[in-house]
Amino acid sequence: MPYFFMKWVNLQMLHAIVIEDRIRFAARQAVSESVDKGGAAHLNLPFRKPLGPSQESLNQVKSEFEQQISEFTPSQPVRTRSVSPSKEISDLVNSSGRPLVIAGPANRHHSNSTAALQLADLLHAPLIAEPGSRIPHYRQRVRRFEQFLRNKTVRHRLRPDLILRFGDQPFTKSMLMALKDWSDVTTLHFDARNSWQDHEMSVDVKIDLAPGDTLITDAFEPKTDDYLDLWSAADADSSNKLQNKLERESSLTDGHVFHHISNSLNASWNLMVSNSLPPRDVALFGHPAENIIVNRGAAGIDGIISTAIGAARATKAPTCCVVGDLAFLHDSNALLSVRHAGTPFIIIVINNGGGNIFRMLPVYHQTDTYQPYFETPQDVDIEHIAKAHGFRYKQVQEKVGLREISFDESRIEKPLIIECITNADAGMAMRKQLWNES
Ligand SMILES: Cc1ncc(C[n+]2csc(CCOP(=O)(O)OP(=O)(O)O)c2C)c(N)n1
Numbered sequence: 260m261p262y263f264f265m266k267w268v269n270l271q272m273l274h275a276i277v278i279e280d281r282i283r284f285a286a287r288q289a290v291s292e293s294v295d296k297g298g299a300a301h302l303n304l305p306f307r308k309p310l311g312p313s314q315e316s317l318n319q320v321k322s323e324f325e326q327q328i329s330e331f332t333p334s335q336p337v338r339t340r341s342v343s344p345s346k347e348i349s350d351l352v353n354s355s356g357r358p359l360v361i362a363g364p365a366n367r368h369h370s371n372s373t374a375a376l377q378l379a380d381l382l383h384a385p386l387i388a389e390p391g392s393r394i395p396h397y398r399q400r401v402r403r404f405e406q407f408l409r410n411k412t413v414r415h416r417l418r419p420d421l422i423l424r425f426g427d428q429p430f431t432k433s434m435l436m437a438l439k440d441w442s443d444v445t446t447l448h449f450d451a452r453n454s455w456q457d458h459e460m461s462v463d464v465k466i467d468l469a470p471g472d473t474l475i476t477d478a479f480e481p482k483t484d485d486y487l488d489l490w491s492a493a494d495a496d497s498s499n500k501l502q503n504k505l506e507r508e509s510s511l512t513d514g515h516v517f518h519h520i521s522n523s524l525n526a527s528w529n530l531m532v533s534n535s536l537p538p539r540d541v542a543l544f545g546h547p548a549e550n551i552i553v554n555r556g557a558a559g560i561d562g563i564i565s566t567a568i569g570a571a572r573a574t575k576a577p578t579c580c581v582v583g584d585l586a587f588l589h590d591s592n593a594l595l596s597v598r599h600a601g602t603p604f605i606i607i608v609i610n611n612g613g614g615n616i617f618r619m620l621p622v623y624h625q626t627d628t629y630q631p632y633f634e635t636p637q638d639v640d641i642e643h644i645a646k647a648h649g650f651r652y653k654q655v656q657e658k659v660g661l662r663e664i665s666f667d668e669s670r671i672e673k674p675l676i677i678e679c680i681t682n683a684d685a686g687m688a689m690r691k692q693l694w695n696e697s
C-alpha cells in the first residue's frame with residue numbers, strides 16, 4: 260500500500276514558450292489531485308543542461324514569485340446546493356429510536372461538520388468525532404469512547420439502530436470494533452468525496468454532501484434524550500476512571516502528556532498529532548477538539564514535522580506538533596524548515612523508547628527479537644539535535660514537570676522542542692486497564 264497518492268507529472272516536453280502555462284497547469288493539477296484524494300502530490304521537474312537560468316530571468320521570476328506569494332489567498336471551489344434526503348432516508352431516520360452520529364477524520368475541504376452537528380442536535384443523538392474530524396467541541400459529543408467502547412458488553416448495551424456517518428474511515432480501535440459489531444445496523448454515509456471509506460462494507464446509503472451544501476432536515480422528526488442519556492452515563496463513568504488512573508500513577512506516562520496538552524492548549528492553536536500511538540492516545544486521554552490535525556489515510560511515521568510546518572503556514576496559526584521519538588528522528592531534517600512556519604511552533608517529542616505501538620502485537624512476547632527488530636529504541640541526544648538547529652529545549656521526566664508545557668504565545672520567541680521522557684511499561688499498563696476496566 261503506498262503511503263501517499265503519488266501524481267507524477269511528466270514535464271519532459273516542456274518548451275520555453277509554454278513553460279509558464281505548463282507549470283501553472285501542473286500546479287493546478289497537483290493541488291486538485293491532492294485535495295480530492297486527500298494526500299500528497301509529487302511533482303517531477305527534469306531540467307536540461309546548463310540547468311541554471313540567466314541572472315535576468317532569475318530576477319524576473321523572483322520578483323513575480325514574491326508578489327504572488329504576498330497576494331496569495333488559497334481558494335477552493337465551494338459548492339452550495341440544497342440536499343433534500345429522499346423519502347426512504349426520512350423514513351429510516353424517523354423510525355429510529357437510537358440514532359448515532361460517527362465522524363471519522365476529514366480534512367478541511369471535506370469536513371461536513373455543520374451537517375453532523377445539525378443532525379446530532381435535531382435527533383438528540385450522541386456524536387462520536389475522532390481526532391482529525393474537525394468537529395468543534397459540542398455538548399452531545401462523546402469524550403471517552405476510545406475507553407469504554409473496547410468493552411463488548413458496553414458495545415452491546417449502546418448498540419444504535421441507525422448510524423449516520425461522516426468523514427473518512429474511522430481509525431481508533433474502539434470505533435473499528437464497534438463498526439464491526441454493528442455492521443448490520445442501517446448506516447447512512449454523508450460523504451464529501453467519492454471514495455470508498457467503508458472497511459466493514461456496512462454503508463447502506465451514500466449521500467453526496469459537500470461542506471458548502473445545506474442539508475434539508477424538515478422531514479426529520481426530533482427524538483427524546485433517552486438514548487443520549489445512556490451514552491452520557493458511560494462517558495461520566497469513564498471520565499472518573501481516567502482521572503483516577505492518571506492521579507494514582509506516579510511516573511510520567513504518554514497518557515499524562517496527552518491529558519495535559521488537551522487541558523492547556525487553546526483553540527487558536529493547531530495540534531498536529533503524529534501517527535502510531537499519538538492519535539489513539541489523544542482520543543483515549545485527551546479531549547475532543549476541532550483543531551486536531553492527523554495524517555490518517557497515510558498512516559506513515561514519515562513527514563510528520565513537515566506536515567505540521569505546512570499546517571502552520573497554511574493556517575497562520577501557532578502550532579504544536581506531538582510526535583513519537585521514532586517519528587521525530589525520521590523527519591528530523593524538517594527542523595531545517597521550521598523557520599518557515601511563520602508562527603509560534605512547539606514540538607513535543609514523546610520519548611517512550613522506540614515504537615511502543617508494537618507492544619500491542621503478539622511479537623511483544625518474543626523477548627529476543629522484539630526490542631532490536633520491532634521497538635527499535637534509539638540512543639540519540641535530542642537536546643543536541645535541538646541545540647544544533649538553534650531551538651530552545653526543555654526536558655520533562657516527571658508529572659510535576661508538565662507545568663513547563665505552556666502555550667503562552669507571548670513567551671515563545673523561538674521554536675521550542677520539549678522532550679517528554681515517559682515510562683513505557685506504566686503507560687502501556689494504563690492503556691490496557693482503561694480498555695479493559697470500562
Ligand atoms: C514511513 C514509515 N515507516 C515505518 C512505519 C511502521 N511504523 C508504524 S508505527 C512505528 C513506530 C513509531 O514509533 P514512535 O514514533 O516512537 O511512536 P510510538 O509507537 O512510540 O507511539 C513504525 C516504525 C510507518 N508507519 N511509516
Ligand SMILES: [Mg+2]
Pocket residue numbers: 583584585609610611612613614615
Ligand atoms: Mg515511541
